[in-house]
Amino acid sequence: DPIANLNAGAMEIQKGGDMTTAKRYLAKANPKAAETQNNLGIIAMIEGDLDTAEKYFNAAKAAGLIKQADANLKELKKKQNYPLE
Numbered sequence: 001d002p003i004a005n006l007n008a009g010a011m012e013i014q015k016g017g018d019m020t021t022a023k024r025y026l027a028k029a030n031p032k033a034a035e036t037q038n039n040l041g042i043i044a045m046i047e048g049d050l051d052t053a054e055k056y057f058n059a060a061k062a063a064g065l066i067k068q069a070d071a072n073l074k075e076l077k078k079k080q081n082y083p084l085e
Helices: 002-014 019-027 034-046 050-062 066-079
Strands: none
Touching: 002 019, 002 034, 019 034, 034 050, 034 066, 050 066
16 A cells, blocks of 8 residues: 555654664555655655755655755755755
8 A cells, every 4th residue: 555655654754763674665656646755755865865865855846745855955955055035
């Protein structure tokens, strides 16, 4: 069930669990869903892959998860030491 896998992946991220496990769940979720893209961006940011995180957050924003993706992009900018716009 893609939704159950999305939720399981999100819970793994929230509890600070194993990101490999979270990725495994998200691989079974709808890859085009904004929430999946956003969660993959969070994992990438946690793992320090900021360029990939930005791509996922922008994809989540384009798919309609605007407020949450914008918040994550602002956090990403802080990590990249860019000034906030």
